[in-house]
Amino acid sequence: MAVKIFGHQNPDTDTITSAIVLADIETKLGNDVVAARLGELNGETQYALDHFGVEAPGLIAGVGEGDEVILVDHNEFQQSAENIGQANILKVVDHHRIANFQTEGPLYYRAEPVGCTATILHKIYKEKDLEISREMAGLMLSAIISDTLLFKSPTTTDEDVEAARALQETAGVDPDEYGVEMLKAGASTKDKSAEALLTGDAKTFEMGPKTTRIAQVNVIDVDEVLERKTELTEAIQKEIDAEGYDLFVLVITNILESNSSVIALGTDAGVVEQAFDVSLDEDTAFLEGVVSRKKQVVPNITKALG
């Protein structure tokens, strides 16, 4: 049976494209693999796939005991496929911290502290001396633009910028022009339910004894979301009641102006004030310069909870 390659739940552009791109690499190396995804595509990812004429990976719910799998763009089990603990994880390619991850045997693990999984995949093409098609170049470039918010996120490294520069010619697009269109395609919230906004790009983090859920929405118009605060607050409270989160933070990021507003609820909501040195006004605060969940939101909240 082919080895399944997939990224995290609530897939974003890097997770979807990295599964496709690593499947291309493994196939070129003679391995029997298939890309998969753990959830619905967002508008941004759909735009990227459509633009480069690439099909979405097949949807899977979980994995079976002993299934051979490769993880991209994540490692924490609670962000992965159902029953991931029973699978045989052969390889991981990721750019996140390592936590709540373990295997029974040795494996390939390639992590680098760069802004995007695609940047590592681009390096692997080079190391293995494999050809990069226009489609794969386009998907990697899309992932880098998405994860770095057009190189403006503090997670952006020189290697991400270099990889994007190297890929743009093969992809045949201008990163700025294409990038703004792609980000906009995922930035409209009008046709999304409150539930969709809370689950579209949400991750759960175990921080010591506390469980924190952090959802992020990238927008061009923050007020479009904040106007729906009553509806969102109710939906967040429902998730807290159902899942027992100690803290739920909805991060509404203005991708063009590079800052965020947050709605924080839960018994530990107060730590957000300490984490970012702000005051919550009716559960809401403005975070100047904050755009990265990984580099800014998670470390600050982890520290404040510790």
Add this chain to the structure above:
Amino acid sequence: MAVKIFGHQNPDTDTITSAIVLADIETKLGNDVVAARLGELNGETQYALDHFGVEAPGLIAGVGEGDEVILVDHNEFQQSAENIGQANILKVVDHHRIANFQTEGPLYYRAEPVGCTATILHKIYKEKDLEISREMAGLMLSAIISDTLLFKSPTTTDEDVEAARALQETAGVDPDEYGVEMLKAGASTKDKSAEALLTGDAKTFEMGPKTTRIAQVNVIDVDEVLERKTELTEAIQKEIDAEGYDLFVLVITNILESNSSVIALGTDAGVVEQAFDVSLDEDTAFLEGVVSRKKQVVPNITKALG
């Protein structure tokens, strides 16, 4: 402050030499690092260092909060330096399973399922196009010989053999001749106390709710060890009482004949029978063809305990 590079507690040849060799690589790349070790050298490692005229890394007991460190040849916190959870782990180069390991932020992690960390380090020299000195070649070759028991362990991969072949000329030794002498240097147990035999190369594994301690002694004469069974049994029982292990397995491996005898004690000692389809006779069993803790002992016991 220089970044400390170190391997696991109860250091073996791969752990000591990998710290030295990765320090050489990082230094050549312009980074400020220093190799360290978490315990006394065994006779085999001392032989290798003496042969190639390389000094042992400095001994450290633990690390301090926020210390920047790089781990080689291990990742599980209980095998690492004291207070490792408070350090800032920048990088890991390893060839073991991943477990009981986590970081707050993203990092470099390079793991491959090969027989020896040195095989990965050799690859890094090649990828970065760095020169390998006679000393570093000799240490990497020694580590490969040690971890693969002169290429006879089932952990040996083609890549280990290729790396050794590529290194032998630069190192200026014949692997078989040098290897047997090096292995013998660590194989005499006569002048070692029971405590030394139990702690010389011992690792603790969390297997579900159970804690298993597995010590390994590489010898040329198994009877030399088994004759001291009463003394060893008492010392093992003392460790079990002090540390609360559910299972303690002493693996006595005949490195020339490629098999092992085990002494198993603890409330879960019975699982060894199931794990290897043998009967314990007065806490002892012979395991035909078993030489690898990582590839044979740990997985079989983990499964039997599951």
